[in-house]
Amino acid sequence: MGVEIVTEWVEIEVPGAAEPMSGYLARPAQPGAHANVLVGFEMFGVTGYVRGVAERLARLGFRALVPDFHHRAGRRIELPADAEGRARGLALVGGLTRDGVRADVEAAIADLGRRFGAEGDVPTAMVGLSAGGHIAYYAATEVPLAALVAFYPGWLTTGEIALGRPEPTIDLTPRIAGHGTPVLVLIGEGDHLYTAEDRARIVRESAQSSTRHEVVLYPDTPHGFFCDERDTYRPEAAADAWSRTVALLRETSRRG
Template sequence: MKKLTRRTFITTATFATGFALAVQPISAKVITTDSKGLIAGMVKVPVKDGEIPAYRAMPSTGENFPIVLVIQEIFGVHEHIQDVCRRFAKLGYSAIAPQLFIRQGDVLRLSNIDEIRKVVAKVPDEQVLSDLDATVNWVIKSAKGNANRLGITGFCWGGRITWLYAAHNPKVKAGVAWYGRLVGDKTNLTPNHPVDIASNLKVPVLGLYGGKDTGIPLETVEQMRQALNKNNKSEIIVYPNAPHAFFADYRPSYRQKEAKLGWQRLQAWFKQHGV
């Protein structure tokens, strides 16, 4: 495992102030949430082999905030993911998005999607789950987080991780997975996929998927539905006309109607399950 150094953190944290190079040009529909009334910015999260950078946003006053882990797309913790954290903070959450690829490479600096995929393909699930455990601990100790009100949400790559972390950590009250891959080949780095943990899942997860997602066939969505334990309160919703990444307001794939509906469902889901 690559040793993380203070210099690695500083260079990454300094750069993580805009959109990733690979997501240019930015759509005119991009949503920008200000930090008024918030404490927001880059932080250092202690992990097993050093520190990883993360972006966190929380209300500037108060304490004992419900926690939301915000899990990145393959493009990293760029401005869109940071903005999502600020949206949660405006709702009263202590939200945090750790940079989960940093040992394997800094995807924020890469402009080629194929290069990004090569970096992401090297990231072990075990490392990710361990880093998220460490991130939760940091939020509880350093960002006034309430350990009893923990939620998670993630997009694309992060949608898959949302399912897996909900199975990994029973302290999670609820999760919302946005168009995360559900099936795949088992490898040493990715020993399980959401469909493999579905029958034993205890945490209620809401899956939000697009009917026109060319990367996640609807048959795999139905396969996941069938695999879920009937006693589990998880649900999967498909927006028939939505493509992949329909929540990503900085990209051409953005669909305002479905994104708004999904965001409303997320808030209701978290409230329903005590996050």
């Protein structure tokens, strides 16, 4: 079961944004210098599934915050994982900009510091799922993070979305190493978002990194293998990926 937790929606001031950004916060009920983890959502928004991921992290003793990166397009957008939801989600992800993501991540980290005082002034890691994996990967090129975990980060090697331009985000990997951020990338070899060359490119960037940078490839595994609400769920791969994620987060929080 883990530790007792509390959850709440919070409002985060983002410089330059017309309205505050909502965020879903899950944290241990007992006060303390819990390590911070930002969770990058799938393109569907801050859904119940993503909120559940934050709650799992909180039960393990982390303070987990899911920023609503879609906040410039609407308030607390939450889409179903069907054809209509995917079409709308793709459009929303296509509208995310590098400047916006950087501002949102910096604001979320600053908000945790203000909200919890000295207890919130602790290392902040980031875990991203699909589109959120790309968001987290880009954020790590701009903001020093305690750790980065990217579950099947979408469009990382292409310029299909604004977040991947002018150069593909994978090309910015040396910046992550410059921050000293350890990286864990988790990808299914059956993921429709990647060609074999895409996967090879991600692995090459990992091998060339000057800091810890691990890519785990799961054979015969599709995109979205971690989500237990869809038919893409693969229990064994999901369990292994979660174990690796928690181990890295715990290790880096101790360093902090």
